[in-house]
Amino acid sequence: ELTTQVHKRGMRLVLDLVVNHVGYQAPLLTEHPDWFHSEGTIENWGDPVEVVTHEVHGLPDLAQENDEVYATLMDAARLWLQTGIDGFRLDAVKHVPLEFWAKFNRELLADRPELVLLGEHYDGSPKIVDQVQREGAFTNMFDFPMAFALRDVFCQGQSLSALASVLSNDRLYTDANSLVTFLDNHDMPRVLTQCGGDRARVERALEAQFALRGTPALTYGTESGLEGGEEPNNRGDMRFDDDDALMKRIETLLRVRNERPSLVSGTTRILAFEEGLLVLLREVAGEQTWIVINGQAKNHVDLDGLSGLAAEPYRDLLSDEKVDGSFDLEPFEVRWLEAAAPISLDDLVAKRQVRFTVAEANPEPNETLVIVGSGPELGAWSPADGVPLVLRADLTYSARIELPTALVFAYKVVVRGEDGQAKWEDGPNRSLFVAAGNAELNVSIETGEK
Incomplete structure (x- = not known):
């Protein structure tokens, strides 16, 4: 009945499916004790074997490699599919062998090719999220890197480079638009709590989320201002408040988004x-x-001057007002704009030579100075794969590298020892926007300053 009513309203029903564990008192524990791992609770969350074979917070851990366990899980999934549901949200992906997911998901898709198989893999690395999606045959994945960035920017007031560098790594995904974005979930403090109870900041964060690629998801209660910190306080009862301002704003965001194909399935390019x-x-x-996102201070923006592309006048899609290309922005303000005419980006240079120069650095003779950052060109935050700097005659350290344009890289200067140990510079990440251009881009770094 639920499936029928959902479909009548033009919606789809996706059911949460847990294959990693059972409840603490589940009958299966006594009926089939051989169906479970007996390695105890996870102690080292960085051990790829332990996170699969041990228990998550003491929950009895199913042995998916057991043929009987696999058959039982598949039977359960198919039983639910007989009710007409449209897919599964697949819980705790990283705690189940990837080989299981590859077999399980492909078998389900062979029966129902249109199924939604949405994976919850708790990881901040786009490369890992994409690898799990491809090899595990998931149709969609929750976008944890984006969630972390949105919360850092709008709730914690961090630099917009946190968000821009995540978007710049969209090139690492097979299909970034298949990701499902969110601001909070049942394992995180609620976004309103994370933002210190500031509803205006949550509204701005929602405006950014709904403007970005991927499918936006809402955890129950976000639309009614539900609060809560760590578990179980983040899992409070739903409040049905139809008059909440957040709900009305979400309704507007959904309506405008659905009217704009570019917001639903378009590519993303950083203009400035x-x-x-x-x-x-x-x-x-x-x-x-056009999407304009302001940081934590009041600002004045000249879009044509920033981007070098004349496109005014604009229409503000959320207020339906006409604006020119020069206007003021409040802290964390987000604008959705339609230009008078499309702009062409075909003639912009795709790559550019960049030279990093570090002054006043004093590594030991057996140490190497490296640039380590958010893209694969800068080592993807791995000091072992960073860009080494070479000592020059003027006693500065330098490296020249080709980087793709229209991307933002977050990075740090790191001292790497012979033993592989890394000493990271203090302070927030540095950031670099590689604008299109033919001339070499010079980046001068004074250590100890940002």
Whole structure:
């Protein structure tokens, strides 16, 4: 009955399916004790074997490699599919062998190719999330890297480079639009609590989330301002408050988003970036939407001057008002804009030579100075794979590298020892926007300053 009513309303029903564990008092524990691992609770969350074979917070851990366990889980999934549901949210992906997911998901898709198989893999690495999606045959994955960035920017007031560098890593995904974005879930403090009870900041975060690629998801209660810190306080009862301002704003965001194909399935390009300002272009089939995201201070923006692309006048899609390309922004303000005419990006250079120069650095003779950052070109935050700097005659350290344009890289200067140990510089990440251009881009770094 639920499935029928959901489908009548043009919606789809996705059911949460847990294959990693059972409840503490589940009958299966006594009926089939051989169906479970007996290694105890996870102690080392960084051990890839332990996170699969041990118990999550003491929950009895199923042995998916057991043929009887696999058959039982498959039978359960197929039983639910007979009710007409449209897919599964697959829980605790990283705690189940990837080989299981590859077999399990492909078997389900062979029966129902249109199924949604949404994986919850708690990891901040786009490369790992994409690998799990591809090898595990998931149709969609929750976008944890984006969730972390949105919360850091809008709740914690961190630099917009946190968000821009995540978007710049979209190239690492097979299909970034298949990701499911979110601001909080049942394992995190609620976003309103994370934002210190500031509803305006939550509203701004929602405006950013709904403007970005992927499918936006809401955890129950976000629309009614549900609060809560760590578990179990983040899992409070739903409040049904139809008059909540957040709900009304979400209704507007959904309506406008659904009217704009570029917001639903478009590509994303960074047109301009400064520490306190991020300008994006979403585009599909000639339709374009400009997204302007401001940082934590009041700002004045000249879009044509920033991007070098004349496109005014604009229409504000959320207020339906006409604006020119120069306007003021409040802290964390987000604008969705439609330009008078589409702009062309075809002639922009795709790559650019960048030279990093570090002054006043004094590594030991057996140490190497390296640039380590958010993209694979800068080692993807691995000091072992960072860009080594070479001592020059002027006693500065330098490296020259080719980087793709229209991307933002977050990075740090790191001292790497012979034994592989790394000493990271203090302070927040540095950031670099590689704008399109033919001339070499010079990045001068004074250690100890940002």
